[in-house]
Amino acid sequence: MNMQLTAIVAENKLLDREKLAHYAHDLGFKVVSKVASGEWLIDECEKYEPDIINCCTISQVQVF
Secondary structure (H helix, E strand, O other): OOOOOEEEEEOOOHHHHHHHHHHHHHOOOEEEEEEOOOHHHHHHHHHHOOOEEEOOOHHHOOOO
C-alpha cells in the first residue's frame, strides 16, 4: 500500500502560494488546502489534520 502524505500550504502572497502548492504536488504530496497564514491556517489544520504544514515564502524554498 502506498501512503500519500497530506500538506497545507500557507503563504500570504497568492502567486507564491500557488507555486508552493505546485511544488508540493510535484513532490508527491496531496495538498488538502492552500491558505494565507493566521486564523485560516489554524482552522484548516483543525479541519484536515495534515502531515505537513508549509509556511515559508517562495524565496525560502530549496529544491535538491
